[in-house]
Amino acid sequence: MKPQIKIVIAESSEIIRKGVAAVLKHIYHNVDFFYANELEQLKLALNRHKPDILFINPILVGSFGFNAFKKNILSANTKTVALQTVFLEQSILKDYDRAISIYDSEDFIGKKILSLINEPPEKDKPQNVLSMREKDVILGVIKGLTNKQIADKLCLSVHTIITHRRNIASKLQIHSAAGLTIYAISNKLVEVDD
Secondary structure (H helix, E strand, C coil), X not given: CCCCEEEEEECCCHHHHHHHHHHHHHHCCCEEEEEEXXXXXXXXXXXXXXXXEEEECHHHHHHHXXXXXXXXXXXXXXXXXXXXXXXXXXXXXXXXXXXXXXXXXXXXXXXXXXXXXXXXXXXXXXXXXXXHHHHHHHHHHHCCXXXXXXXXXXXXXXXXXXXXXXXXXXXXXCCCHHHHHHHHHHCCCCCCCC
């Protein structure tokens, strides 16, 4: 049996709220729905019900901005779905876990929502996935190169190297060259003989 999930639908139009709920109920039967038609009501619903998923029309957060809303108001465990009722720029949708449109088919929505429900929580996802460029920066650091030398070698600016190093430290929670050397050896970025 599927576990019970809690969903908040934040949309100013009652017809759209009820329509989304009907589609979701058809896709996933064990759902408790809660509704909000404006921002203050949404804050109360989130605080009271602690939903697993929030469906929200991005227009509802408006100039407040969803990233700030997500950081300051949402639980870290709440997954988010942008409910598009009008065309929106991709840059607006990037902060959401998924996006659906009122024009999407039930089958398409079902696939997106089921993949979201089955996705592991943030705490279970690998957080230390490094880009190839970040790995190149690590190699420079463990070879004892300065930021300027790494930048010259990789044809980047010193500022970019500093940003990469900050991102590496954030992802790996490693703040020393010795720690990065151990990381590089244990993850086979470099051989012990090097």
